[in-house]
Amino acid sequence: MPSAPPPDWILRRRRIVGDRIRDARLHANLTQEKLAELAGLDRQSINRIEQAAASPKLDNLFRIADALQVPLSDLVR
Template identity: 75%
Template sequence: MPSAPPPDWVLARRRAIGDRIRAARGERKLSQERLAELAGLDRQAINRIEQAHQSALLDNLIRIAEALDVPLAELVR
C-alpha cells in the first residue's frame, strides 16, 4: 500500500531547500552537472532536489553543502 503524499507544508519546505541550493549554486557559478560531480551525485539527482520532485536524503544534503562550501544549516533553515 503506497504511503500518503506529504502535507503541503512539507512540500513547501522541500521547495525552499531546493531554492537555497539553486541560489548557492548560482552564486558560485556552478552548473548542475558540476555540482553533481563535486557532490558525488548525478545531475538528475541535483535537478530533482532543486525542483522539489524528490525528498533529499540527509547524506546527499551533507554532500551538496560540502560541495557548495556552505553550512548544512544554511540550506535547511
C-alpha cells in the same frame, strides 16, 4: 499499499530548500552537472532536489553543502 503524499507544509519547505540549493549553486557559478560531480551525485538528482520533486537523504544534503562550501544550516534553515 502506497504511502500518502507528504502534507503541503512539507512540500513548501522542500521547495524552499531546493531554492536555497539552486541559489547557492548559482552564486558559486556552478552548473547542475558540476555540482553533481563535486557532490558525488548525478545531475538528475540535483535537478530533482532543486525542483522539490525528490526528498534528499541527509547524507546527500551533507555532500551538497560540502560541494557548495556552505554550512548545511544555510540550506535548511
